[in-house]
Amino acid sequence: MNHPVKIREIPYNYTSFSDREIVIRFLGLEMWDALETLRSKRKTGRSARMLFEILGDLWIVSRNPFLQDDLLNHPKRLDALLDTMTRRIQLIVDRAKGNPLVFRLVEKLREAVARFAAWFPQREALRRQARHAFARVTRPDNIDFTPMARVAHITDATDWRVECPAMVLK
Numbered sequence: 001m002n003h004p005v006k007i008r009e010i011p012y013n014y015t016s017f018s019d020r021e022i023v024i025r026f027l028g029l030e031m032w033d034a035l036e037t038l039r040s041k042r043k044t045g046r047s048a049r050m051l052f053e054i055l056g057d058l059w060i061v062s063r064n065p066f067l068q069d070d071l072l073n074h075p076k077r078l079d080a081l082l083d084t085m086t087r088r089i090q091l092i093v094d095r096a097k098g099n100p101l102v103f104r105l106v107e108k109l110r111e112a113v114a115r116f117a118a119w120f121p122q123r124e125a126l127r128r129q130a131r132h133a134f135a136r137v138t139r140p141d142n143i144d145f146t147p148m149a150r151v152a153h154i155t156d157a158t159d160w161r162v163e164c165p166a167m168v169l170k
Contacts, residue, residue: 009048009049009052010022010023010052010055010056010059011052011053011056011060012056012057012059012060013056013059015063017059019052020032022055022059023035023055026055026058026059026112027055027105027108027109027112028108031104031105031108034101034104034105035048035051035105037101038099038101038102038105046091046095047091047092047095047096047102050088050089050091050092051088051092051105051109053088054085054088054089054109054113055112057081057084057085058112058113058116061081061116062116063164064147065147065150065151065164066147066151068123068147069145069146069147071120072120072123072124078117078120082113082116082117085113086113089106089109089110089113092106092109093106123166126166127145127166127167130143130166130167131143134169138169138170141170142169142170143167143169143170144167144168144169144170145166145167145168149167149168150164150165150166150167150168151164152168153165153168
């Protein structure tokens with residue numbers, strides 16, 4: 001019996017981006033093709049749900065400067081999120097039954113989570129550098145990293161607002 005494919009399997013995806021586009025953004029086109037191949041072999045869908053939960057977490061945080069700042073300001077929350085992602089990945093591996101396609105997918109997923117984790121210290125370093133550089137030409141209160149300022153200055157008029165400025169200079 002064929003089951004209809006859900007339009008959305010990635011949680012928190014209330015955007016114009018399809019699940020396909022999100023998978024490609026984080027894992028690459030090859031991994032979308034791998035997922036399509038694995039989709040026909042699903043038994044319970046548990047591993048797929050865990051994969052999509054991880055991608056949903058990556059997606060929502062990458063799009064939401066309020067969540068980004070919360071995780072920057074509360075390292076224990078970031079550590080808990082990364083720990084949850086790591087545990088889910090291990091559960092996918094445990095359920096893989098030696099499938100090399102699943103292992104390749106997991107490799108790409110681990111890379112995506114590592115890039116995500118590395119983004120936070122990189123963002124802090126960028127903010128320090130920007131403060132230092134712009135302090136030479138403007139007052140400190142004109143350099144704004146707050147989520148509210150960043151969201152208010154997204155210039156895309158569509159609901160695709162995927163990229164958000166790192167800061168706002170007033």
